[in-house]
Amino acid sequence: LHTEDGEVRKVSIHDVARHAGVSQPTVSKVINGYPNLKPSTRQKVLAAIEELGFRPDAIARSMVKNRTFTIGLIVGDIANPFYAETGKEIVRRAHEAGYEVVMLDTDYDDGERFDACVETLLAKRVDGILASSVSRDNAKVKALHESGYPVVLFNRNVDDRSVPSVELDNERGARLALEHLASLGHRRVAYVSGPLRYSTFHDRHRGFAAGAASLGLSYEPDDVLEGAFAYEEVRRFAERRLSGERPPTGFLVSSDQMAIAVLDAASRLGLAVPGDVSVVGFDNIDISGNPFISLTTVSQQKKRMSMLALERLIERIEGRTEEAAPLRTVLEPELVVRNTTGPARGREET
Amino acid sequence: LHTEDGEVRKVSIHDVARHAGVSQPTVSKVINGYPNLKPSTRQKVLAAIEELGFRPDAIARSMVKNRTFTIGLIVGDIANPFYAETGKEIVRRAHEAGYEVVMLDTDYDDGERFDACVETLLAKRVDGILASSVSRDNAKVKALHESGYPVVLFNRNVDDRSVPSVELDNERGARLALEHLASLGHRRVAYVSGPLRYSTFHDRHRGFAAGAASLGLSYEPDDVLEGAFAYEEVRRFAERRLSGERPPTGFLVSSDQMAIAVLDAASRLGLAVPGDVSVVGFDNIDISGNPFISLTTVSQQKKRMSMLALERLIERIEGRTEEAAPLRTVLEPELVVRNTTGPARGREET
DNA sequence: CTGAAAGCGCTTACAG
DNA sequence: CTGAAAGCGCTTACAG
Numbered sequence: 001l002h003t004e005d006g007e008v009r010k011v012s013i014h015d016v017a018r019h020a021g022v023s024q025p026t027v028s029k030v031i032n033g034y035p036n037l038k039p040s041t042r043q044k045v046l047a048a049i050e051e052l053g054f055r056p057d058a059i060a061r062s063m064v065k066n067r068t069f070t071i072g073l074i075v076g077d078i079a080n081p082f083y084a085e086t087g088k089e090i091v092r093r094a095h096e097a098g099y100e101v102v103m104l105d106t107d108y109d110d111g112e113r114f115d116a117c118v119e120t121l122l123a124k125r126v127d128g129i130l131a132s133s134v135s136r137d138n139a140k141v142k143a144l145h146e147s148g149y150p151v152v153l154f155n156r157n158v159d160d161r162s163v164p165s166v167e168l169d170n171e172r173g174a175r176l177a178l179e180h181l182a183s184l185g186h187r188r189v190a191y192v193s194g195p196l197r198y199s200t201f202h203d204r205h206r207g208f209a210a211g212a213a214s215l216g217l218s219y220e221p222d223d224v225l226e227g228a229f230a231y232e233e234v235r236r237f238a239e240r241r242l243s244g245e246r247p248p249t250g251f252l253v254s255s256d257q258m259a260i261a262v263l264d265a266a267s268r269l270g271l272a273v274p275g276d277v278s279v280v281g282f283d284n285i286d287i288s289g290n291p292f293i294s295l296t297t298v299s300q301q302k303k304r305m306s307m308l309a310l311e312r313l314i315e316r317i318e319g320r321t322e323e324a325a326p327l328r329t330v331l332e333p334e335l336v337v338r339n340t341t342g343p344a345r346g347r348e349e350t
Numbered sequence: 351l352h353t354e355d356g357e358v359r360k361v362s363i364h365d366v367a368r369h370a371g372v373s374q375p376t377v378s379k380v381i382n383g384y385p386n387l388k389p390s391t392r393q394k395v396l397a398a399i400e401e402l403g404f405r406p407d408a409i410a411r412s413m414v415k416n417r418t419f420t421i422g423l424i425v426g427d428i429a430n431p432f433y434a435e436t437g438k439e440i441v442r443r444a445h446e447a448g449y450e451v452v453m454l455d456t457d458y459d460d461g462e463r464f465d466a467c468v469e470t471l472l473a474k475r476v477d478g479i480l481a482s483s484v485s486r487d488n489a490k491v492k493a494l495h496e497s498g499y500p501v502v503l504f505n506r507n508v509d510d511r512s513v514p515s516v517e518l519d520n521e522r523g524a525r526l527a528l529e530h531l532a533s534l535g536h537r538r539v540a541y542v543s544g545p546l547r548y549s550t551f552h553d554r555h556r557g558f559a560a561g562a563a564s565l566g567l568s569y570e571p572d573d574v575l576e577g578a579f580a581y582e583e584v585r586r587f588a589e590r591r592l593s594g595e596r597p598p599t600g601f602l603v604s605s606d607q608m609a610i611a612v613l614d615a616a617s618r619l620g621l622a623v624p625g626d627v628s629v630v631g632f633d634n635i636d637i638s639g640n641p642f643i644s645l646t647t648v649s650q651q652k653k654r655m656s657m658l659a660l661e662r663l664i665e666r667i668e669g670r671t672e673e674a675a676p677l678r679t680v681l682e683p684e685l686v687v688r689n690t691t692g693p694a695r696g697r698e699e700t
Numbered sequence: 701c702t703g704a705a706a707g708c709g710c711t712t713a714c715a716g
Numbered sequence: 717c718t719g720a721a722a723g724c725g726c727t728t729a730c731a732g
Contacts, residue, residue: 013724023703028727033705058473059418059723062409064708070474078441079636084434091428091455100470102420103454105441120450123408124420243396264641286429291614292642364710373719386717410709414724614711 033057034226043105062125070100071313072121075106076133081285083132086154086306090130091264093310102126110135110197118144128317130309135197150316152234154309155300157199157328164316166309166329170200173333174207177252177280180296182215185344186250186278190223190241192234192262194254202255202280207235223248234258238265242277249277250346256281256288256297262294263340274342282292284336294339301331361402362606370398376454381406384496409668412475420450421663422471426458426483430607431635433482436656440480442659443635446665452476460485460547468494468559479668480659483507485547500666504659505650506548516659516679523648524557527602527630530646530685532565535694536600536628540573541590542584542612543588544604548669554604554632584608592627599694604645606631606638613643613690634686642690651681 015032018282022041029037030045048054075083077082087103094101104117110133121129134141136159145163148245151163161203169247181189191208192305194201205226222244225237234253239245242265253259256294259281265267266273273279278346280289288295308329315325353482363381366612367374379387380395384565398404412418423440425433437453439700444451452474454467460483468490471479478500484491486509495513531539541558544551555576562569572594575587584603591597592615603609609631612645616623631647638645648659658679 010725014725024725025704025727026702027732029702030619038701040406041702054471055473057475057725059409059706061476062708063725063726067410067646077432078438079435081429081431081434084437086452087428087434088428088455091453092457095454095470100452100454100474102450103437104445104450107442118725119405123405123452125407125409202554225578226585241461260640260642267641287637287640290610290637292610293640297701309619309716360709364709374709375711375720376718379718391718407709410724411711412724413709413726414711449717676727698705 004282009106011054011056011058013056015052016045016048016054017195019052020044033288040253049193066125068125068127069098070102070124072104072124072126072316073311074099074104074106074114074117074121074131074133076106076110077305078103078105081287082155082300082302085181085286086132086302088307090177090310093307097310097314099314101128106133108133110138116140116142122149128152128313129299130154130313132156133198133347135195136199136202137318147221150313153315155200159199160252161328164325164327166305166312166331167199168300168305168331168333170203170206170333171210173349174204174252175211176333176335177282178208178211178215178217179253180337181250181278181280181340182217184250184278184341186248187217187220187344188220188223188246188248189217189250189252190238190248191219192225192228192237192251192257192258192345193228194229203252208252214258219248230257231257231261233275234261235265235268238262239269242266243272244310247277250341251277253279256278256283256285256295259288259295259297259340260293263295273340278341278344280341288336289338296338297340299334299336299337301334305331360369360407361404363404365402365526366404369402370394376433383495385397387500394425397529416475417427418475418477419448419578419652420452420474420476421660421667422467422474422476423451423473424454424456424464424467424479424481424483427600428455428670429636432505432629432633432652434603435636436482436514436652439656440660443570443657446571446663449664456483458483460488461693463514464488473607478663480504480507480663483548485545486549486552487547500663501665502659502666504655505550509549513680514662514675516655516680516681518650518683520653520683521557523562524602524604525561525695526683526685526691527648528558528561528565528567530628530687531600531602531628532567534600534628534691536598537567537604537694538573538596538598538601539567539569540575540588540598541569542575542587542601542603542608544579544608545577547666551604555556565600569598580607581611584611585615585618588612589619592616592619592621597627600691601629602627603626605631606633609638609645609647609690610643613645623690626695628691630691638686639688645686646691647685647686649684649686650654651684655681 013027030042091101106113112315132155157165157167193205228234251262262279280313281295284297284299288297361378367377370424380392441451482505507515507517543555546552555681577582603613612629616627631645634647634649
């Protein structure tokens, strides 16, 4: 800060130039590490910068370079542990790569709200956008990609996979979980699905249906809850199924947060987990590892997922996309066996 | 986007002006809702904007208005539920007020890392900064405030409270918790403190010490763990204390995350909570309400805290601070009684 | 090796 | 009610 007739004024590149006795472009050159400069003038300028406490104005630079070194991150719910954890990873690595991130929350409104977020980010000229909670039919994101603007999806994808993305093999994840239950002797398994408009839940559901068929598991329409999200809804469904006749011995639940609601239901009915019912979740959020929950679940590899998504985005921004960057990256799910799964009641382990 | 000899070019205010047959400043005036405009020209311009898909460039506007409509949010750990939850609130309300937020994570490094974050944000010319995890001696934030730059702290504060802030009455919070334990007949209470370089833990510790004295509770040096943070460290401390001789019947723990480690220790030792030990946490993060944890805790009022912090910041940015804005806002803590506290073993409730 | 000039896309007095 | 001109703080060819 520079004082002048009482007022505080930002010190600009002009002030530095004057102070160092050089021209303004010369100052710009030392800031930007331009090579052909006489060492002595570089020194003079550096000294002036130091002395005046000059801090180059990134906005002015953005104006001319047409780059903001800022990326936009759009998620459905910042407070959701999955997005909080991936968000942290993205912010950290972006910062290391010289980018800052502005985060936006759509509250899972993939329509107007999502579009408005994109418009905001474009107006602010972010260099690229990372979006994680798009529904399968999100048109905005496709148009954006087609226009040549750098955008990459992670976690969820659009139906035709036409946009660069990093996601889990969700179908295989559900299958892994089901195989685990089957191997413990479970023959009747209930399934709790999140909204099918999201590719994650859509694919997990397919994995469940296909897996059940090939593993010879039985389930009835009543054993499947579709399009859930709310804790209470899931808990009530589980209570109903578990207290009805011919209850399932296992639950495959398409997210950890909902799996906890199932555990809650079992606990309210006085059922032992895994003695009476086994429960498998999906996501492996932090609290699932908590000793009081200790949920068996399918891991999302969230660190790797967010790291790769950011890398892909930066490649696109910096035009290094020729190097055969794949449009789509699919990560392998991993089953994390903890304490909510065990042998089916009254059966031997196979 | 506008095509021109094969290349895509952004449509600028010039294009709109030409298309509408008016001057460029006139377009600017309709964008900015300038009043004295002939309705017919306004219509022409609006039509041209629509037709060309013009989106005003926020960076160029920032350049001249000296405002970015962006605020910086610096936290110690984005994935920490407390910061994720307050972050969501801040992002949402900022967006409603016309601001976007860039989030930065210091990993609890309040020295160089914090300073670097501030520099980054200043270079990007954010309109103001919200900081939440400062330690008591953070000098950067004081200098920033003294320079007239809009900054407000929330959650944690500096020692001399010289910077605008919103915080909980932490001392009183600890006292409330202690009174609750005392009223349940606990006479020997252990205390787990986070790092004392943070005002939150410093004040809670004072509340504990003063409260214990005035309530006639006893504790010995061994009953207090100071400067903890890591789960394992806390769990081992609690195991040691609970399996030693003359174990405390109650634990006051200065954060919910650490309180869960204490619950874990009790569970590993086969002790019943609250039958054998009572545990009170601090913060009321989301998972504390989970039925498998159900932790008695002191509520932070995080929504109100973050909302007020943002309001204070925007007041400062927009210069509406004359209206007797208090430098410091202190929120009342609230005890949330759940299932980890009960009568002290072998005693009657008083 | 260094500097004069133009320009990034807007807004803001100021004339008329 | 509208437009010509200057300017926000930088970078980038281009001369020299």
